[in-house]
Amino acid sequence: MRIVRTxxxxxxxxxxxxxxxxxxxxxxxxxxxxxxGAFSGAIERITTPGHAVVVADLDxxxxxxxxxxxxxxxxxxxxxxxxxxxxxxGVTPAGEAARYxxxxxxxxxxxxxLTSGALPVRPTPVAGPGAPSEARGxxxxxxxxxxxxPAASPRWTHQxxxxxxWEPSLVRGQRLSLIVMHPDARAALTVDLxxxxxxxxxxxxxxxxxxxxxxxxALGMAAxxxxxxxxxxxxxxxxxxxxxxxxxPVATTPAQPVEPMPAAAPPPARxxxxxxxxxxxxxxxxxxxxxxxxxRGVPQVGRATSATP
Numbered sequence: 001m002r003i004v005r006t007x008x009x010x011x012x013x014x015x016x017x018x019x020x021x022x023x024x025x026x027x028x029x030x031x032x033x034x035x036x037g038a039f040s041g042a043i044e045r046i047t048t049p050g051h052a053v054v055v056a057d058l059d060x061x062x063x064x065x066x067x068x069x070x071x072x073x074x075x076x077x078x079x080x081x082x083x084x085x086x087x088x089x090g091v092t093p094a095g096e097a098a099r100y101x102x103x104x105x106x107x108x109x110x111x112x113x114l115t116s117g118a119l120p121v122r123p124t125p126v127a128g129p130g131a132p133s134e135a136r137g138x139x140x141x142x143x144x145x146x147x148x149x150p151a152a153s154p155r156w157t158h159q160x161x162x163x164x165x166w167e168p169s170l171v172r173g174q175r176l177s178l179i180v181m182h183p184d185a186r187a188a189l190t191v192d193l194x195x196x197x198x199x200x201x202x203x204x205x206x207x208x209x210x211x212x213x214x215x216x217x218a219l220g221m222a223a224x225x226x227x228x229x230x231x232x233x234x235x236x237x238x239x240x241x242x243x244x245x246x247x248x249p250v251a252t253t254p255a256q257p258v259e260p261m262p263a264a265a266p267p268p269a270r271x272x273x274x275x276x277x278x279x280x281x282x283x284x285x286x287x288x289x290x291x292x293x294x295x296r297g298v299p300q301v302g303r304a305t306s307a308t309p
Contacts, residue, residue: 009223016216023209050105086162097177
């Protein structure tokens with residue numbers, strides 16, 4: 001029983017300690033959220049002579065750089081501003097993006113490093129002869145008002161002027177592209193990007209892991225510290241002599257005289273009470289006869305003798 005309790009206690013401690021450490025790490029990460037409850041970070045400024053900044057495979061970039069953003073109940077928000085105002089941000093299927101940007105110069109982003117401060121990024125320039133045509137997008141000569149999307153654009157799954165927000169878990173496994181450009185699709189783009197992540201599962205997972213780890217450790221310590229009742233074995237039987245010669249002699253003592261016990265006194269006579277009471281005349285007992293004298297020649301005193309002639 002002691003071995004079983006020790007094994008169970010060690011197993012509970014082995015499970016509880018890592019769970020408690022993971023919960024503590026998540027709790028520490030929660031302290032780095034901003035006032036809105038999101039983890040946010042700015043990306044280094046990107047400057048390109050082309051028309052757009054493109055992430056060719058958005059899900060692959062998140063999977064390799066920040067896989068926790070693809071978890072369920074996690075929202076991702078990207079804001080972008082150019083030197084002239086909010087930029088156009090859109091998420092579209094990779095095939096639509098390739099058709100839209102065919103023959104257009106742009107900067108491709110394949111990786112973002114997660115570090116403190118501004119997140120470093122190294123864009124790869126993609127050369128192209130000109131701007132998107134009318135068949136692929138807005139004409140360069142026609143400049144729509146700021147904040148408006150191009151007149152002809154690909155099929156956006158998510159889009160916005162200055163910001164776009166979506167839940168990556170809903171499009172997990174789909175090959176989508178992210179496009180950032182001027183609203184009028186002109187060249188020479190300088191853009192400042194900022195990323196915000198809001199994991200809705202973080203608070204519940206943190207407190208659940210902390211509670212589970214503490215409970216497992218407490219149960220393990222209780223199993224190790226619980227006393228075990230030990231069975232008390234009966235004393236061994238005395239050794240029996242092998243032969244009669246092995247029996248030690250018994251010392252005898254002289255018999256002591258037995259004193260006779262005193263006779264018990266007879267119980268007192270119990271008075272007999274009769275009712276109604278009777279009056280009896282007092283009687284005088286007769287006199288006792290005189291005791292015979294041994295000297296017959298001496299006359300007894302007080303007794304008359306008769307004269308004998």
